[in-house]
Amino acid sequence: MRPQRFIRDLTKTERQEIEEMFRRGPNNRIRKRAQAIRLSAMGYTITQIVEILGCNRQSIHNWFDTFETQGCQGLYDRPRSGRPVTDTVDYRDRLVEAIKTNPRKMGYPFTVWTLTRIRAHMAREMKILLSESRVRQIMKAEGLVFKRPKHTLAQKRDKDAFAEVRDILEQIKKSPWNPMPT
Missing domain, CATH: 1.10.10 (Arc Repressor Mutant, subunit A)
Structure with missing residues (x-):
């Protein structure tokens, strides 16, 4: 059986930086990595961390290796190759x-x-x-909200006739209704 692996003891500044990354990291991936380091520093085993975070065991080992060699900065995403952005x-x-x-x-x-x-x-x-x-x-x-357009014919109706019919409808609603006229 393999011995349990834990992250090295964190310095005070590393602990503060990990806490900051965990609470206010720019995205979920970075917060998850910081949480893995944080949990290991608190004494959780890799098996427990896998269960808590719901991620792959190898990923945790990779994060630990990166943290050991590069420190907190290694937990951030590196630039990825790919097609350049077309919108300017x-x-x-x-x-x-x-x-x-x-x-x-x-x-x-x-x-x-x-x-x-x-x-x-x-x-x-x-x-x-x-x-x-x-x-x-x-x-x-950019903070813009897209809503589907509502197509209505409201601007096409005869305003005078509509107002007259609306008034008649209101009178009918207010009058006592008797379904059986005598």
Whole structure:
């Protein structure tokens, strides 16, 4: 049987930094790593930590190794390779500006933006076509809320006739109702 592995004794500053990462880490992955180090320093075994965090045993060993060699900074995510981001700060600014502008003022025949419409508009304006999910992510990051448009015919009705019928309906509601006329 393999001997139990625990993290080395933490210095006071490391303990404070781990606590800070655990409480206010920028994302869940970092908070989970900090919690694993914290639990080990408190005397929990790797088996117990696996049960508490619900993660792989090897991941905990990897986090311990990284912490032992690089300290607290090793628990943060490293930059990953991949496709560069296609949307720029200018794209985001123009997207926000477009969403806050009535589409009719931009020459469109509609009054409400949808994801499909704003995406097509931005493709025309910026020559960058993003997926609807990416546009939604940008909107969320910018604090904009997307709601599905409610199409009504309220503006098409005759206001005078509607008011007259509404008054009649109110009178009917207020009058005593007798289902059996005599």
